[in-house]
Amino acid sequence: MPHPFLKKSCCIALAAGAFTSFLVQSAYASSHREAPFITRAPKVDATDFYMFRSMEAGRSNYVTLIANYVPLQDAYGGPNYFAMDPDALYEIHVDNNGDGKEDITFQFRFNTQNKDAKLNIGGKQVAIPLVINGSGDINSVNSSAANVRETYTIDVVRGDRRSGTRQSVSNGSSTSFDKPLDNIGNKSIKDYAAYAGKHIHTATIPGCNVPGKVFVGQRKDPFVVNLGETFDLINIAAPATAFNANAEKLEIDSLAYKNVTSIALEVPIACLTNGSEPVIGGWTTASMRQGRLLNPAPSNGSASKEGGAWVQVSRLGMPLVNEVVIGLKDKDRFNSSKPVDDAQFADYVTNPTLPALVETLFSGAGVKAPTNFPRTDLVAAFLTGVKTLNQPEKVVASEMLRLNTSIAPATNPHRLGVIGGDNAGFPNGRRLGDDVVDIELRVAMGKLCTIAGVNTLVGCSADQAASGAIDFTDGAYLDHSAQFTDATFPYVKTPIAGSPAN
Numbered sequence: 001m002p003h004p005f006l007k008k009s010c011c012i013a014l015a016a017g018a019f020t021s022f023l024v025q026s027a028y029a030s031s032h033r034e035a036p037f038i039t040r041a042p043k044v045d046a047t048d049f050y051m052f053r054s055m056e057a058g059r060s061n062y063v064t065l066i067a068n069y070v071p072l073q074d075a076y077g078g079p080n081y082f083a084m085d086p087d088a089l090y091e092i093h094v095d096n097n098g099d100g101k102e103d104i105t106f107q108f109r110f111n112t113q114n115k116d117a118k119l120n121i122g123g124k125q126v127a128i129p130l131v132i133n134g135s136g137d138i139n140s141v142n143s144s145a146a147n148v149r150e151t152y153t154i155d156v157v158r159g160d161r162r163s164g165t166r167q168s169v170s171n172g173s174s175t176s177f178d179k180p181l182d183n184i185g186n187k188s189i190k191d192y193a194a195y196a197g198k199h200i201h202t203a204t205i206p207g208c209n210v211p212g213k214v215f216v217g218q219r220k221d222p223f224v225v226n227l228g229e230t231f232d233l234i235n236i237a238a239p240a241t242a243f244n245a246n247a248e249k250l251e252i253d254s255l256a257y258k259n260v261t262s263i264a265l266e267v268p269i270a271c272l273t274n275g276s277e278p279v280i281g282g283w284t285t286a287s288m289r290q291g292r293l294l295n296p297a298p299s300n301g302s303a304s305k306e307g308g309a310w311v312q313v314s315r316l317g318m319p320l321v322n323e324v325v326i327g328l329k330d331k332d333r334f335n336s337s338k339p340v341d342d343a344q345f346a347d348y349v350t351n352p353t354l355p356a357l358v359e360t361l362f363s364g365a366g367v368k369a370p371t372n373f374p375r376t377d378l379v380a381a382f383l384t385g386v387k388t389l390n391q392p393e394k395v396v397a398s399e400m401l402r403l404n405t406s407i408a409p410a411t412n413p414h415r416l417g418v419i420g421g422d423n424a425g426f427p428n429g430r431r432l433g434d435d436v437v438d439i440e441l442r443v444a445m446g447k448l449c450t451i452a453g454v455n456t457l458v459g460c461s462a463d464q465a466a467s468g469a470i471d472f473t474d475g476a477y478l479d480h481s482a483q484f485t486d487a488t489f490p491y492v493k494t495p496i497a498g499s500p501a502n
Contacts, residue, residue, distance in 0.1 A: 043083075044313055046316040047221070048222070049284045051066075051403050052403065052429045055409045055413075055487070055491075056487065056488045056489055062267060064264065064491065066264045067092055067284035068262050069261050073260060074259075075496040076499070078131070078184065080131065081218075081498075083148075084150070084152070085288075087302070088287065088288055089286065089288075091107050092265060093284070094282050095339070097392065098277065098279065098392025100340035100400075102160070103274070104272065105161040114148055117133040131184075132146055132184065137188075138181060138189045139194070140195075148181070151177060153175055153176060154168070155168055162310070170203075177199075177201050180217045180218070182217075183494070184497070185499025192495070196215075196217055200214075200490065209270070210268050214264065215262070216261070218260070218261055220259055223255055259496055264490035279391065280402070281400040281402045283399075284314075284316050285314060286313060287313060287314075288313055290307070291306065291307045313335055315335050315336070318401060322334050339400050342397065345399075349375065349378055355370060355445055358441075358445065369445065370445065370468065380457065380459065381458065383398060385404075385427075386454070389418065389423060389428055390429075401427075401430055403428060403429035404428055410422050415433060415480060416435060432480075432485040435479065437476075438473045438474065441472040442471065442472050445468055449468050450468040
């Protein structure tokens with residue numbers, strides 16, 4: 001008889017999170033170039049999604065949601081750098097009753113203004129080719145030394161994201177928010193941290209008694225990962241090797257010199273929950289217009305004309321799901337799908353291929369994949385939440401991050417989250433310092449089935465995964481130290497400068 005979770009939407013996501021765990025990376029931002037279509041539209045490619053109770057002093061009654069986009073940014077990537085797509089719709093969704101459908105959606109739309117700075121060259125006014133004009137240090141919002149201005153608006157939609165009640169989020173008397181230029185270099189922007197900090201805005205959200213905060217801008221990619229060896233059939237030493245936090249393992253970090261663009265929003269808990277259910281689910285999506293007409297001769301405007309209905313092309317909740325769990329033929333389908341429809345991906349979760357691959361590649365080290373099918377332990381961890389931890393009372397199995405907002409932030413966060421004894425961490429939400437690769441790898445190989453009490457909550461069979469007790473690791477280290485995360489909003493660290501010169 002199938003497990004009750006599997007009757008309706010046993011979604012793939014769960015396994016995805018777990019297996020993706022093996023994606024063997026101390027934190028391969030969960031979604032870099034994860035599906036065929038999204039490689040053609042990097043501006044709408046979500047890399048990671050985070051959701052946690054704010055850790056800044058005096059802000060524990062807030063939840064911070066961070067959606068990172070535009071992967072693998074080289075800091076020196078001028079002259080146009082990494083503006084967001086003005087023809088796209090970026091969204092952060094919250095499900096506050098467990099039914100797999102969005103109840104609150106924050107929608108972000110972007111606009112880029114070309115100020116068209118000119119120089120007098122031989123008596124003619126000629127447009128300059130750069131996003132800065134060299135007239136001085138850029139140290140203020142909408143600086144006169146910047147040749148472009150990027151702004152955005154935020155709408156909050158309650159109910160269905162397309163047909164629900166829509167209201168504008170404001171910043172004082174304005175509904176327009178400024179985004180900082182990317183970190184061009186120290187000659188153009190002497191103190192980038194201070195400059196970016198001026199773009200942390202108050203966000204007055206209709207229906208909320210107190211305001212939140214918002215920041216959108218370039219940040220340092222917060223993860224470490226050995227991408228080359230990972231995708232070369234996990235071409236590293238056995239992942240069960242004893243972990244040494246002081247080992248020179250960070251030298252293999254493929255993202256060490258990469259930036260991303262963060263959409264960070266801090267919202268009062270009371271504005272996200274429904275009053276009776278403390279658990280919320282969250283995920284991010286990006287959509288493009290159905291039609292695109294190329295403009296062969298644009299004049300100070302877009303090279304294309306967009307129109308038609310919105311089409312979702314990117315989706316991200318739990319980390320690493322689409323990369324290493326979803327079959328190649330379904331990757332674009334997953335990116336266009338909704339959590340409530342995840343039953344179509346059920347086999348990827350209940351009968352995952354990643355643990356079997358790990359067993360094959362490391363059989364010489366005594367690694368054995370779990371055989372308790374269907375993998376109800378993964379369903380609980382990634383599709384429904386774990387009972388007594390972060391499972392909504394009336395849950396529909398669907399892939400998303402789930403956070404129990406009644407659990408206080410940890411005083412001393414543990415990089416392994418729940419399996420490290422820290423219930424304020426992943427998979428109860430996700431913080432920047434949670435080592436989701438190590439966590440998911442261990443869970444994928446049966447960790448939950450080895451923990452007394454938990455094994456019954458997640459429906460483990462008599463087969464207690466042979467490798468569940470092994471402390472799997474990808475060898476790359478991620479934690480909650482100041483090296484990886486800031487102590488205050490937006491928590492993601494200052495981006496790498498495009499010019500190394502002081």
